Amino acid sequence: MIKTKLIKLLADSKKYIAYNIFWQWAALISQIIIVYIIANIIAKLPAPLNYMDVVKLLAALAVRFVSDRLASMASYRASIDVKRVLREKIFDKLLRLGSSYNEQIATSQVVQLATEGVEQLETYFGKYIPQLFYSLLAPVTLFAVLAFVSVKAAAVLLICVPLIPVSIVAVQKFAKKLLNKYWGIYTELGDSFLENLQGLTTLKIYKADEMKAGQMDEEAQRFRNVTMKVLTMQLNSTSVMDIMAYGGAATGMVVAVSEYYTGNIDAAGTVMIVFLAAEFFLPLRLLGSFFHIAMNGMAASDRIFELLDMHEDDNSETAVINVADEGIEIDISNLSFSYDGERNVLENISFELKNGSFVSLVGESGCGKSTIAGILMKRVTGWKGSVTVNGQDIRNISDIDIMKNITLVSHDSYLFKGTVRDNLMMGSPMASDDMMTAALRRVNLADFVESEGGLDMQLNERASNLSGGQKQRLAMARALLKDSGVYIFDEATSNIDIESEEMIMSVIRELAKTKSVLLISHRLANVVNSDDIYMLKDGVIVESGTHDELTANKKAYADMYENQMKLEKYKEEAVL
Structure with a gap:
């Protein structure tokens, strides 16, 4: 789920996305090395622990730690850049629309888009997009490595991986419709709250505050209902992804153990597959958890683009005479x-x-x-x-x-x-x-x-x-x-x-x-x-x-x- 229009608008963030993907991939390589060292140590038991194995293990752990930190930093920089650029775009658009902007959009909606809407897109760029590309890269990398250990086990794990994106695509259409409804009700609630707050004195004078409070309660109840539907959808799809992720990993482990008992792979190879099986699915599982937040960001981005695409008077903007x-x-x-x-x-x-x-x-x-x-x-x-x-x-x-x-x-x-x-x-x-x-x-x-x-x-x-x-x-x-x-x-x-x-x-x-x-x-x-x-x-x-x-x-x-x-x-x- 990539919105090309949004990517083009925030082109400066691409480099941070690339950095994030690279450092996650570096962390994965170091994780493979760590598992390889540990698997060989276990396979050699009860032989004495080799000093160089310990040094290599500590070095790989250090690389993994640094790579994770740099990936997190790139994610943070992408998030900051997205918020800065989008808010500048919104502000510049309002300046171009001029003082008549409120003929096309309510002020309260502008505030919501520039705050909550932009915050939702922070996760989309800082987490979801990098994770999407890394989720494609990680299983291929793991298959390329584990194929040298057991082609059969590696292939089974690779084949099971697409089950998670299939489940994501299955809920995408329903989720988009539901989240568009969520954002519509959310902005309406914000409009009503701001209007009632500004007119609170008038409502008190005419004793209409109780009536307005009742209307706000009804609107809040609508928002509460749609929020619970969103949370239910997220919980159900998360449960499905968990079943597929852990079921796929378990299937790969079973195949690896079976291969070990038939003598096709050794103990070290079996340990490697068992330890790395989850790594095939964890990136996509994490992508699934970001997916719902990203979908909310997509709904917000639709509203942001409605603002950014609003008609502007085409004029030469010549100055008046001094x-x-x-x-x-x-x-x-x-x-x-x-x-x-x-x-x-x-x-x-x-x-x-x-x-x-x-x-x-x-x-x-x-x-x-x-x-x-x-x-x-x-x-x-x-x-x-x-x-x-x-x-x-x-x-x-x-x-x-x-x-x-x-x-x-x-x-x-x-x-x-x-x-x-x-x-x-x-x-x-x-x-x-x-x-x-x-x-x-x-x-x-x-x-x-x-x-x-x-x-x-x-x-x-x-x-x-x-x-x-x-x-x-x-x-x-x-x-x-x-x-x-x-x-x-x-x-x-x-x-x-x-x-x-x-x-x-x-x-x-x-x-x-x-x-x-x-x-x-x-x-x-x-x-x-x-x-x-x-x-x-x-x-x-x-x-x-x-x-x-x-x-x-x-x-x-x-x-x-x-x-x-x-x-x-x-x-x-x-x-x-």
């Missing part, structure tokens, strides 16, 4: 997009974000505003129409250049466990402490951070020791340090307190004086100062203009703005 030259302008024309191929999320969207302009996209939830942000950041693919950055098709621009020149700040910008400094330096790795403090001061967070230990203030996972407003202001400070040409704020002020919202909007309005800003907001009071406002409804731009122009039109924008103002006024009166 911000320092003439700034950045984005032009969107006749943009349409559909998630399911039937219902359009966006339809014939056209607008410009000129250098140094402040443009806002507004509309009710689900109208397609955030999808536009995803397209501009290349997180969403499969759209139709034209999107250009400084005249270049965004499809032909590398993710690196997009990330370099366009910064997205969303309502759930991720903050990492570590220090405030660690998180801020992601925006600008070369930023000094003074620059980071200045950025914190711009978002009115400097005093708080200073009171908690300064830039070395420790943040918990997802910055859970900060309030929602503080998290968003810290994310804003990080974005300011990046100093890119275009900023996209996607509901950056949602789900935070009024005070923090005003602080953030103040920073955005100030930023819009020197940078190109695209603001996506459901709250129209935040977009009043925009140069251009585009009102979306059901994926279509129904109105555009300045705030004054749109309110004067007395249409959808004006109605939405008036209703929001009434609601906010009602809230203020209710508080009073």
